[in-house]
Amino acid sequence: MMRSIITKGKTIKEAIDKGLEILEAAKKDVDIEIIESASQGIFGIGRKPAVVKLINKTSSDNTIKLNDYELINQIIESEDNKKTELSSYHQHENTPIQFTTSKIMIEKSKAKTNTNDGLVWINDGVVYCKDPQNNDMYPTITPQNGIFLYKNDEQVRGTTIVTEKDQFKIEIENEWKDTIWEITLDQTKMKATLYVKPGYKIERKLIDEEPTRHIELKVNETVLYENTLQSSDIMQRLSQLGVKKGIVSSAITEACEAKKEGYFDIAIGKQPKDGKNGWIEYNLDITQKFNGPLERKDGTVDFRETQYIPSVDKGQTIATVYEPILGSPGATVTGETIPPKPAYSLVIKAGRGIAVVNNGNQIVATETGRPHIQSRGLLLRVSILPKLVHKGNVNLAFGNIRFIGDVEILGDVEHKMKVNAEGDIYIHGAVDQSIITAGNSINIKRNVINSHLTAGKSNMLVSKLGIILGEILDEMEKIMIAINTIINSPAFKVTDFSKKGLIPLLRILLEKKFQTFSSKIKQFYQLSLEGESVLDKEWLDLANHLYEIFIGPHKNNLKNVEELFVLKQFIHKLYDVSKTSPEPNSVITIPYAINSTIYCSGDIFVKGQGCYNSKLFSGGLIKVDGIVRSGEIFGELGVEILEVGAKGFPITKISVPSDKSIKITTVMEDTVIQVGKKKYQFLKNDTNVMARLEDGELILH
Amino acid sequence: MPYVLAISAFLVFNNNEGGKDLRYEIKKQLNEVCIFLKGDLDIDATEIIEEEIMPMVVNFNFVEIHMGEVPFVDSSGIGLLLCMIEDLKKNNIQVLVTHIITEVYDVFSLLEVPEIVGNEILKVKT
Secondary structure (H helix, E strand, C coil), rough: CCCCCEEEEEEEEHHHHHHHHHHHCHHHHHHEEECCCCEEEEEEECCEEEEEEEEECCCCCCCCEEECCCCCCCCCCCCCCEECCCCCEEECCCCCCCEEEEEEECCCCCCCCCCCEEEEEEEEEEEECCCCCCCCCCCEEEEEEEEEEECEEEECCCCCEECCCCEEEEEEECEEECEEEEEECCCCEEEEEEEEECCCEEEEEEECCCECCCEEEEEEEEEEEEECCCHHHHHHHHHHHHCCCCCCCHHHHHHHHHCCCCEEEEECCCCEEECEEEEECCCCCCCCEEEEEEECCCEEEEECEEEEEEEEEECCCEEEEEEHHHHCCCCCCHHHHCCCCCCCCCCCEEECCCCEEECCCCEEECCCCCEEEECCCCCCEEEEEEEEEEECECCCCCCCEECEEEEEEEEECCCCCCEEEEECCCCCCCCCCCCECCCCCCEEECCCCCEEEEHHHHHHHHHHHHHHHHHHHHHHHHHHHHHHHHHHHCCECHHHHHHCHHHHHHHHHHCCCCCHHHHHHHHHHHHHHHHCCCCCHHHHHHHHHHHHHHHHHCCCCCCHHHHHHHHHHHHHHHHHHHHHCCCCCCEEEEEECCEEEEEEEEEEEEEEEEEEEEEECCEEEEEEEEEEEEEEEEEEEEEEEEEEECCCCEEEEECCCCCCCCEEEECCCCCCEEECCCCEEEECCCCEEEEEEEECCECCC | CCHHHHHHHHHHHHCCCCCCCCCCEEEEEEEEEEEEEEEECCCCHHHHHHHHHHHHHCCCEEEEEEEEEEEEHHHHHHHHHHHHHHHHHHCCCCEEEEEEEEEHHHHHHHCCCCHHCCHHHHHHHC
16 A cells, blocks of 8 residues: 555645545545645636645555464374474465464373463373473372372372473273182082172273362272173083083073172982882771760769770771882982982781781771771781670679770779780779780779789880890990901901801800890890780791890801891891880770779870879870879870879879970979989979979979 | 012911911920910811810910910801810819910900900910
8 A cells, every 4th residue: 555645636625535545545544734725816827736745644664564363273182292383374465475384392282272381181081281381380190099100111109290391101000800600519419509709890090180280190990890701611610520410501691691799509409209108098987986984073974975986897898008109219410319218018917807908908807896906107907806895893703804805894893803805995893903904905984993904015015125126236236346347357367257157256245245235135035925925926036036146056147247237137127116106005094093003005094083002104194183192103205193292191203204294283292203314302392393304404393 | 579579478468368277386394385376276276176285285284375376366266265265274274375466466355355264364475
């Protein structure tokens, strides 16, 4: 643009306008200088124009000036030194546009604005900084736990200054843990359990921070669970452990996918299915029901009875016997078979009047009478008991009664008589100075005086025999151990076993080391002989057998230890039978006993006044609804009495085994009770006694 | 080679078959006699003991049964020994069983033979 101009015009205004036009400016932009103003003359002679000078105000010194317009654009990507370019645009009037560039180096910084001088910040896990202007403060950082900070390749543990010139390296520890797993077999090998604790990765990331003077370098933790367990690993380990069966694939899959620790049952064995022992089904109700004549309070007897006594006719089928149902074996996870519990058949012993037909499946009566069934575990004895009814008293005139079935006496049993029945004895009257012996039960409706009652004799014998057998078994066990030790002695030869069997060795052992053994065998033998009439054949057979082997004349010889073992097994079987209570067991029921001895393999019920000076021995319970004065009471299964003892009378003694109890409602002083081995004598009267042993001590209430 | 032989010798010794018949030697001195038993005291020794040794020793007042060379016994043999001792005692003849090998004495102990015949009668080989 021109700076100044001189212009002419008819008038001054005309000259100014002309000048502005040429300058392309406005009046305010120029200074005006009038050089000559216009003159008119006379009648157009001597006319002169106006002359002005216009000067442009905005220019100075007539030099060309630049209009600056600067724009700074900086982009930095990397953490290393990188050159950035500054570009600026300059625009000049009438001159073409020119570009100039300049380069600036910046390290690790990404400045969005110009105001981050002297600050440090973290963005996207990267640390940036900008040096301060002038001599201002430099930014600092402090690494926290888990962060390893290296400045110029040296680890920095504490706070450090950050400048653009430094080289920083940050290492963050990531953690990882492997999946832990273990398979355990339970003791019975019926279950394999897998324990899994999935592994994990802890990823740590630097936490971003806004620009600030000082930063504590901290991390964010992310836990990623990673289950590295493979089913192939599991299968291999299972194979190593010998696990072959019952593998649960779903559990294995579950375990491999588990997100947290847990236990998984990956193999489950198969339990054996137990069988069922043989059983019997009766065609009629075989239990007797006695609601016999009751003694009324006034002493009179009500003879009206409601009772049910089963009865069969000749040829009638009593029962059907069923074979055992075998179980099925199970298997451990290692493939070992677990046999099911064995299932046994019933053993039927056909007694009097019984036939077992149809391959052992049916029990038929061959006589008329009452079917009497007694079982001991799997052993069943069935017989038909005929009935004898004696109308009137049993006395010298009539004579003693001995009968193979049941006996019912409508009158009394007078003194010094004997009534012996294989089945039940039912006496409507009283018993005086007599001996009543029943294979089964005794039921007496009136008093028992000076008499001897025994019910279930064979049961009691079997019990006693059982006890001795138990002792014999214990000794045999020890003998076998001794024999084995001797046989294995270096200096001992077994050469004479083939010729003489075990006898020479047993003889020496029985002489001293096991000297009580012989006497036990003899004891057993004696007792079996005594009960020959009431016992099963097996008992006497065994007694004879044992006698021959151990005492003499050694006809039956044991050839070796195995035979001894077999013998022991056989004895054990019979022992087990003896230990099983017979069902139903014998029962004695009486109202009142004086000076009498009463033995029963089962329960004894004294339902009336009680007993005086009598001995009661029961293999079951003794229950007295009345008073017991003097005498001795022993109940194998316990004793229950209303009132015991009386001052001035001889002492009453009540005893039970250690695991049973004595229950007495009223006890008088001087009464002695014994539970197991603990005795106690009452020093004064007492009530509601419940004597038993607890932790070996006798407790009374 | 000698190693192999040693093992087989060991096996033979422990075979418990023994297989050595019983022999004996006698040393007399006045009314005392010592019977040196050599071999296994077993069922096969029955005849020798019952028919030869027993009839002979009853003539003395004191009998020593030397068992130093008896490596094995069986139950019959022990029985024979017990019989012998009992017979001698019955005849009021003093008896001693000496030089019993430890292993043999162990068998005696297990059978409580010392208690049967009397502790003082049996002497272990030291």
